Amino acid sequence: xxxxxxxxxxxxxxxxxxxxxxxxxxxxxxxxxxxxxxxxxxxxxxxxxxxxxxxxxxxxxxxxxxxxxxxxxxxxxxxxxxxxxxxxxxxxxxxxxxxxxxxxxxxxxxxxxxxxxxxxxxxxxxxxxxxxxxxxxxxxxxxxxxxxxxxxxxxxxxxxxxxxxxxxxxxxxxxxxxxxxxxxxxxxxxxxxxxxxxxxxxxxxxxxxxxxxxxxxxxxxxxxxxxxxxxxxxxxxxxxxxxxxxxxxxxxxxxxxxxxxxxxxxxxxxxxxxxxxxxxxxxxxxxxxxxxxxxxxxxxxxxxxxxxxxxxxxxxxxxxxxxxxxxxxxxxxxxxxxxxxxxxxxxxxxxxxxxxxxxxxxxxxxxxx
Numbered sequence: 518x519x520x521x522x523x524x525x526x527x528x529x530x531x532x533x534x535x536x537x538x539x540x541x542x543x544x545x546x547x548x549x550x551x552x553x554x555x556x557x558x559x560x561x562x563x564x565x566x567x568x569x570x571x572x573x574x575x576x577x578x579x580x581x582x583x584x585x586x587x588x589x590x591x592x593x594x595x596x597x598x599x600x601x602x603x604x605x606x607x608x609x610x611x612x613x614x615x616x617x618x619x620x621x622x623x624x625x626x627x628x629x630x631x632x633x634x635x636x637x638x639x640x641x642x643x644x645x646x647x648x649x650x651x652x653x654x655x656x657x658x659x660x661x662x663x664x665x666x667x668x669x670x671x672x673x674x675x676x677x678x679x680x681x682x683x684x685x686x687x688x689x690x691x692x693x694x695x696x697x698x699x700x701x702x703x704x705x706x707x708x709x710x711x712x713x714x715x716x717x718x719x720x721x722x723x724x725x726x727x728x729x730x731x732x733x734x735x736x737x738x739x740x741x742x743x744x745x746x747x748x749x750x751x752x753x754x755x756x757x758x759x760x761x762x763x764x765x766x767x768x769x770x771x772x773x774x775x776x777x778x779x780x781x782x783x784x785x786x787x788x789x790x791x792x793x794x795x796x797x798x799x800x801x802x803x804x805x806x807x808x809x810x811x812x813x814x815x816x817x818x819x820x821x822x823x824x825x826x827x828x829x830x831x832x833x834x835x836x837x838x839x840x841x842x843x844x845x846x847x848x849x850x851x852x853x854x855x856x857x858x859x860x861x862x863x864x865x866x867x868x869x870x871x872x873x874x875x876x877x878x879x880x881x882x883x884x885x886x
Contacts, residue, residue, distance in 0.1 A: 564627025621790025
C-alpha cells in the first residue's frame with residue numbers, strides 16, 4: 518500500500534453567527550472556508566481530515582500543506598505513521614500545526630480503515646463513551662450564562678464551562694450567577710482565555726475556588742510559565758494551561774518539571790495531530806496528570822479528538838464548544854450527547870464520520886493538489 522495522491526478541497530462555510538470566545542478570537546461571523554484533506558493509496562483507500570474553522574479559513578494553511586507536506590508522504594506506506602510524522606514535524610517552521618495535524622489525522626483515518634476498525638480501537642480502546650461538557654461563547658450578562666448552564670444541566674450534560682467577558686470583576690459576577698443557578702453539586706469550570714495579569718488571576722482564582730469550581734483554565738498568558746508556577750502555589754483549585762503554549766510534544770516537559778500546571782491541554786489542530794496528543798496524554802499519565810482534550814475547531818477534528826479520548830484513561834470530558842452553528846459543519850449526524858450526557862464511540866472504520874460529500878461538492882471553491 519502506497520500513497521499516490523494528496524488533495525485539499527476548499528469549500529465554503531456560510532451563515533456563521535456572530536461569535537466570540539475572548540480577546541484572542543475577536544468576534545467572527547459570516548463566511549469561512551474549510552478544507553477536505555484526502556490522502557489516496559494505490560489500492561483505492563482514502564483517509565480524510567478537515568482543515569480550518571469558522572474563525573480561521575483553511576486557505577491560509579492550504580498552500581503550505583500541499584507545497585511542503587504532500588511531497589514528504591507521497592509514495593510512502595501510510596501505516597508508517599511514526600516515520601511520516603517525524604518528516605511532517607521537520608517542516609514545522611514552514612507549515613502550521615493545523616496543517617501538520619490535518620495530514621496526521623488523515624493518515625490515522627486511512628490506517629484504521631485499512632485495518633477495518635474504529636480508530637479508537639486501533640489506538641488501544643479504553644472505553645466506548647465519555648461525558649460531554651458544554652463550553653460557552655461570550656454572552657451579554659451573568660443571567661445569560663446562568664440560564665444556559667441550567668439548560669445543559671437539566672439536559673443531563675456532565676458540566677458547564679464559562680468563557681467570560683474577560684474583565685475580572687465582571688467574570689467573578691458571572692461565576693457567582695452560574696453557581697447560584699446550577700447549585701453546589703454541578704461541575705462548573707472557568708476558561709479565562711489568557712486575559713488576566715497575575716494579581717487579577719489571584720483574585721478570580723480565589724473567588725472561584727470558594728465557589729467550588731472544577732478547574733481554572735488559562736488565566737495567564739500562554740507563555741507565562743513563571744506566574745503560572747506562582748499562581749499554582751497560591752491556589753488549591755486545579756490549574757490548566759498549555760493549550761496554546763508554543764511548540765509541540767516536547768514543549769510540555771518544562772511545564773511538568775516546573776509544576777506550572779495541574780492539567781495538560783491540547784487538541785489535534787493546535788498541537789499537530791493525533792500522534793502528538795496521544796504521546797502527550799501518555800506522558801501526562803506517567804505523572805498522574807489529566808490530559809484534557811480541547812475542542813478541535815471543526816467537526817472532523819472533533820471526531821479525531823474523540824477517538825483519542827476513548828483510547829486514554831486520563832481525560833475526563835469531551836468538550837462541546839457553543840454555539841453549534843459556529844462549530845459543526847460538513848458532517849451528517851454530527852456528534853451529539855445522549856440523554857445522559859455521554860458522547861458514544863463511532864462504530865465505522867477509521868474516524869467513522871459520515872462526511873457530507875454532497876455539501877462539499879456544492880460548496881466547492883477549488884481543489885489544491
